[in-house]
Amino acid sequence: MAVALLCGLGSRVASAQGPAPPRWLICPSGAVAIPTGRFAETIKGENPKDGHKTGFTGALELGRFLSQRLAVGIAAGYTRFPLDFSIPLEQEGSTKVLMGQLWGRYFLAGGYAHWQPYLSAGIGIGRPKVSIDFPIPVRMEDTLLVDRLESTVDLSLSLTGGVGVRVPIGDRLAFLFEPRYVSISTKGTNRTDKLRTTDGRMREDRYAEDGSRLKDKSRTNWWDIRVGVMLSLF
Numbered sequence: 485m486a487v488a489l490l491c492g493l494g495s496r497v498a499s500a501q502g503p504a505p506p507r508w509l510i511c512p513s514g515a516v517a518i519p520t521g522r523f524a525e526t527i528k529g530e531n532p533k534d535g536h537k538t539g540f541t542g543a544l545e546l547g548r549f550l551s552q553r554l555a556v557g558i559a560a561g562y563t564r565f566p567l568d569f570s571i572p573l574e575q576e577g578s579t580k581v582l583m584g585q586l587w588g589r590y591f592l593a594g595g596y597a598h599w600q601p602y603l604s605a606g607i608g609i610g611r612p613k614v615s616i617d618f619p620i621p622v623r624m625e626d627t628l629l630v631d632r633l634e635s636t637v638d639l640s641l642s643l644t645g646g647v648g649v650r651v652p653i654g655d656r657l658a659f660l661f662e663p664r665y666v667s668i669s670t671k672g673t674n675r676t677d678k679l680r681t682t683d684g685r686m687r688e689d690r691y692a693e694d695g696s697r698l699k700d701k702s703r704t705n706w707w708d709i710r711v712g713v714m715l716s717l718f
Contacts, residue, residue, distance in 0.1 A: 508548050509555065513660065513712025515541035517563050520705045536579060539565035541708050545587060553591045559606065560584050563666075563706070567616065577616035581668065581704060583642050584608050591650065599651045610642035610668040612704045621682045628687070632680040640670040646708075656716040668704040 519536040540563070547557020560583070567577035585608030592601045614635040621629040648662030679687040 507716040508718060509546070509557070509714055509716050511543075511545040511547070511660065511712050511714045513541075513543050513545070513662075513710050515543070515664075515708035515710035517541045517565060518707040518709065519565055520707065535568045536565035537568045539563060539578075539706075541710070543710075543712075547587070547589075553593065554588065555591075556586070556588045558585070559587050559608075563708075565706075567614070575616055575618050577614065579612055579614050579704070581610055581612045583610040583666075583668070585642060585644065587644070589648075599649050601647065601649050604644070604646045604648055604662060604664065606642075606644040608642050609639045610704070611639050612637050612668060612670065624679065628679060629682045630679045631682055634678040636676050636678075637670045638674045638676075640668050640673045642666065642668045644708075646710075648710075650714060653713075658714040660710070660712045660714055662708075662710045662712075664708040664710055666706050666708055670704065 517539040519538070541561055542563075543559055543561035545557055545559040547555050549555045561581075563581040563583070565579045567579065569575060569577070585606040587604065587606035589602045589604045592603070594601075614633075616633045618631050618633075621631045624630050644664050644666050646662050646664030648660055648664075651659040651661075653659055674690065677689045679689070681687065
């Protein structure tokens with residue numbers, strides 16, 4: 485009987501003093517992606533490249549609560565923006581970005597009855613890729629008739645930061661709303677251009693200014709207005 489009383493007392497003390505046990509979690513999400521300014525290179529003495537229209541992001545995050553307030557994990561995401569051509573020629577194009585990151589969320593303390601605000605940050609790698617299809621072939625370098633262009637930047641540093649709110653729906657499920665700023669700095673990174681000519685041949689050019697790497701300012705920045713769910717697995 486004494487053992488039973490001690491076990492009961494111990495469980496009450498643990499529940500009163502100890503935080504909830506760490507839980508693994510999964511967070512699928514989608515976002516409206518709003519570009520800021522223009523993407524890609526800004527070369528001195530030349531006009532910037534064409535901008536982008538509003539796009540979308542899809543992401544999947546896996547993580548774990550280290551405490552009641554701190555969660556960390558890994559994430560993979562895909563973002564796509566339609567190109568906004570300054571001279572419409574019926575061409576179609578888009579910028580696609582693949583990204584992988586380490587992330588953290590810190591949940592703020594306070595007397596919030598049904599929701600919990602948090603801060604988020606992430607660091608990782610990203611790879612922007614521009615694709616353009618020309619219905620009317622474009623002459624390049626005075627000799628090539630090109631009907632498709634692909635321009636891919638090597639893996640580059642990506643940083644994200646945002647604020648959000650977690651709204652519990654049940655014991656293991658919560659709704660997330662999170663505006664997040666994303667920046668991929670591609671300055672100092674090599675780029676590969678692929679040109680498809682009208683006769684079906686592919687030409688690949690490795691672009692590296694000064695014989696090594698891109699030197700001009702080159703960034704890919706946007707806002708993700710993200711919604712998703714956080715599911716505690718166990």
